[in-house]
Every structure is written in structure tokens, then in C-alpha cells.
Amino acid sequence: MFWELVATVFAGISSAGIALFLRSISKKKLPVWIIPTFAGLGMLAFQVQSEYGWYTHQVSLLPQGVEVVKKVEEEALWRPWSFIYPQTTRFIAADIKNASINALNTNVILVDLYFFERRHLAKRVPQVVNCGTLSRAHLTQNLEVQTHLINQKKWTQLDKKDPLLTKLCQA
Template identity: 20%
Template structure:
């Protein structure tokens, strides 16, 4: 966030500096209101650009074993351009390196799912995937697939993105 502020301030100063230099070359003084408006437009433009580029930049930084299965977008009236073209603010990522299967449970897979958010901590949840019934459940932190029985207190849901089942259930 601090880096975004520094980048926006530099963009504002650079745009004002270029316009002031142009006015100086013509021998005129730049109107103060024009410079203030130009700085404001530069700050808004750079901030919007950084927000739109966040998801693709973050995806490029992910290791190859991480697969983005869903992009969560938002729009609001404070950022009117986001109503026309929503901004991706969160990525749902599957860590294929964490994929585990157990011989006693051939139709089940366990995988870590990450929620990567802009300007927030990344959340990690271990999911148990029932490949046959296309449903999933969040595993307790201390649970593992090494036991013969599955944890009994799982709350199953079937509203996960289809890509989660594709990644977790492929042979």
C-alpha cells in the first residue's frame, strides 16, 4: 500500500513537472488550477491502473504448482470505472504440491486452497474433496488422511468452483 502511494505521488509530480516545463518553454505561467487537476487525474489514473494490474502481476509471481481456479471481482460507486469493468481483488489458488490421496479412501483427495487478497493476509484452508460426489469440506487444522477413518464432523458443500474438482481429482 505504501508503495502504491509513492508511485501515485511520483506520477502526479512527473505529470505536473512536464506540463510546467511546457508552459515555461512557451514563456507563460501554468495556471495553478490546471496543475492541481492534472495531479489529481494522474493519481486516480495510476491508482486505477495498479488495482487492475494486481491480479495478473500476482498470478505471474505464483510458482508453477499453484493454479488459479477463480478470480473474485468487485465493483462499487466510489470507483465508477469498476462498475463498467469490475476489479479482481482476490484469487482462489490451489496448491498442487499439497495434493494427497490415501489408499483407504480412493475417491477422496486433500489439497490446500489459498485465498490471495490484495492488501491483506493470504488465507490457507485444507480441503477434502469427494471426487465421486463433487463435493468438498474444509478439514480441521490437525486432521490428515493418514487415519483409516475420515473426520466425522465435516460440513460438506458442493458450491466450490468446478476447477477445484478438476485439479484435485485428476489422476
């Protein structure tokens, strides 16, 4: 976040420099207020580009086999352009390539989910997905996965069209 602040300041300084150049080639016929206006617009433009480019950049850094299973788009009053084009602020990716199937129950798959959020560190959460019951649970020491009997209290039901299920269970 510190480097983003530094980059924003430099975007403002660069934009102000462009305004100064335009004023000098116009022989100072352009008004003085153009300099801070260009600086502000340059910083705003950089921030908007940074906000919208974040998701695409993060997805491009994912290793092969890690696929996005959910993305969250948000709108905000202080970003009026987000009502036209919502901003992706969070997403979940699953490590499909390294998912492992349970030897006792082939419907049960262990997969790592990665939670990404703008301006936060990514979090890895191991999950167990049951393709037979269309459910998932956090992998903990208390989770009991047996051949056919599974404690349903600790499991969350998923929709059969859930991207996590479709990517894992059809692979």
C-alpha cells in the same frame, strides 16, 4: 500499502512536473490550474493501474502447479469505471501439483488453498476434497475420513462444474 502511497505521491509529483514543463514550453500561456490537475490525474491513473494490475501481477508470481480456481470481481460506486470493467479484488488458488491422494480412499485428496485479497496477506487453508461425493471440508484434527464412511455434517457440497473439482479430480 506504505510503498503504494509513496508511489502514488511520486506519480502526482511527476505529473505535476510534466504540467510545469508544458507551461514553460508554452511560455506560460497554459493556465496555472493545469499543474494540480495533472498531479491529481496522475495519482488517479496510477491508482487505477495499480488496482487492475494487481491480479495479473499476483497470478504471475504463483509457482508452477498452483492454479487459480476462483476469482471475485467487484464493482463500486466510488470507482465508476468498475461498472464497465469490474476489478478483481480476491482470488483463490489451489496447489494442484502438491495435492496428495488418501491411501485408504483414492477419492479423497488433500490440497492447500491459498486465499489472496488486495492489500492483505495471503492465507493458506488445507482442504480435503472428496471427488466421489463432490464435497470438500477443512482439514482439522476432528475430521474423520475413513474408507467409505465420511461424516457429512462437516463437508460442503460442491457443484460438479466447480473449478476445484475439475482441476483436482480429473488430474
